[in-house]
Amino acid sequence: VSDWLAALDWIAVRRPDVRVVNMSLASLRVFAGDCVARCDTQCRPEDGCDPEAVCGINAMLADVVGRLRQRGTVVVAAAGNNSDPTAMGTPACVPGVLAVGALDANDSVAFFSNAGSELDILAPGVDIISSGLNGGLSLFCSTIDGQRVCGGTSMAAPHVAGTAALLAAASPGASAARIEETMIRTGVPVRDTRNRRLYPRLDARAAFGEITRTLEIDAGGGSGSSDCLLAWNFFPPDIVRRRRHPIATCTDGDTLCDGDSVAGQCTFLLSLCFNVRDPLLPFCSTAEPIQALDLKT
Numbered sequence: 001v002s003d004w005l006a007a008l009d010w011i012a013v014r015r016p017d018v019r020v021v022n023m024s025l026a027s028l029r030v031f032a033g034d035c036v037a038r039c040d041t042q043c044r045p046e047d048g049c050d051p052e053a054v055c056g057i058n059a060m061l062a063d064v065v066g067r068l069r070q071r072g073t074v075v076v077a078a079a080g081n082n083s084d085p086t087a088m089g090t091p092a093c094v095p096g097v098l099a100v101g102a103l104d105a106n107d108s109v110a111f112f113s114n115a116g117s118e119l120d121i122l123a124p125g126v127d128i129i130s131s132g133l134n135g136g137l138s139l140f141c142s143t144i145d146g147q148r149v150c151g152g153t154s155m156a157a158p159h160v161a162g163t164a165a166l167l168a169a170a171s172p173g174a175s176a177a178r179i180e181e182t183m184i185r186t187g188v189p190v191r192d193t194r195n196r197r198l199y200p201r202l203d204a205r206a207a208f209g210e211i212t213r214t215l216e217i218d219a220g221g222g223s224g225s226s227d228c229l230l231a232w233n234f235f236p237p238d239i240v241r242r243r244r245h246p247i248a249t250c251t252d253g254d255t256l257c258d259g260d261s262v263a264g265q266c267t268f269l270l271s272l273c274f275n276v277r278d279p280l281l282p283f284c285s286t287a288e289p290i291q292a293l294d295l296k297t
Contacts, residue, residue: 001027001057004091008064011073019073019168022161023097024154026080026089026114029054033117035093036062058090065096069176074168076100076161078153079114083145085194088114098164098180101192102126102156107201109192112145113153115199121183122190123202125156163204171211183207239268 004025011018029049031042039055065075079101080089092099092114102113102125109115110126128151132138141150160183167179174182186207187200239248239257250257252266260267 001090005057005060005064008061008068008075012064012067012071016071020161020164021068021073021075022158023075023077023091024157026078026092026153028082028089030080030082030084030087030089030114031058031093032087033093034095035088035090035118036095058094061091061094062096065091065094069096072174072176074098074161074164074176074179076157076164078157079119081112081142081152081154082114083112085115085192087116088118093118098160098183100153100157100160101199102151102153103190103201107188107190109190109194109199110151110153113156115192115195115197117197119197119199120180121160121187121202122199123156123159125153126151128155130155159204160202163202163207166204167207167211170208174211179211182211186210 004023008021011021029043031039035042036055036058039058040051043049043051043054045051068075075091075096076098077092077094077100079092079099081102082089087093088099091097093116099118099120101115101119101122102110103122104110104126105124109122113122113125128140130138130140139150140152140155142152163183164179167182168174171178183202184200186203186209188203189198190201191198239250248268248270250266250268252258252264254266257268258266259269
């Protein structure tokens with residue numbers, strides 16, 4: 001676990017460019033609910049648990065995850081494979097971590113997947129073929145409760161991490177919270193029959209469509225060491241097309257976007273916010289003046 005903490009801390013300090021972290025790993029001990037706030041009630045010496053060590057680890061994980069999220073990094077973790085519908089392992093149970101459970105091709109929650117109140121999202125985790133050690137392909141298999149299973153929540157988590165990276169690329173200025181909320185909000189509801197809870201199943205296409213239809217972010221000029229972002233929003237958002245530089249196009253008389261009835265004139269709404277602080281540029285100064293703004297017709 002000290003390796004997990006060291007790795008996350010290194011990313012937080014040395015790699016401000018990293019937008020997504022995937023943790024396909026989990027502790028064997030599971031926790032119901034928030035494993036930082038409720039750790040001392042679930043980790044008791046009489047049960048063979050050391051509260052000072054275990055709860056300290058959970059708190060340190062929460063601290064570094066909080067620092068990563070503040071600067072725009074999404075932290076994804078596997079829920080664990082203890083077949084527990086009410087609890088998850090560390091780090092998935094830590095506040096700020098996007099906890100991922102596994103389901104099969106029929107949108108049924110896998111029997112081995114942990115769940116509970118802190119589970120955020122579901123993704124494919126059964127019969128997953130992935131890259132193998134030293135090349136080739138690998139179908140991850142193990143025996144759980146006497147059953148041979150190919151897959152796991154560690155296979156589900158990268159689906160979510162990959163989609164988070166897709167959304168970060170589509171909307172470079174989006175916060176970690178916005179990326180997470182977009183995936184959760186656009187997910188397909190799936191009921192876990194073990195605990196009767198509804199969880200969203202990842203829908204990458206829907207999440208991408210959602211994040212590209214709303215607020216657009218583009219670099220505002222300047223240098224790589226001091227540049228901040230220019231945030232702009234068009235209404236209706238459908239007139240925006242993402243190119244190397246995003247373009248808004250409205251044709252005169254188009255009822256979708258033209259808000260007036262004057263021939264030869266096209267009216268739509270544009271709002272701008274200059275020098276938005278960029279979490280990926282730590283030297284960004286929002287006090288720098290805007291040098292120029294060009295509107296081409």
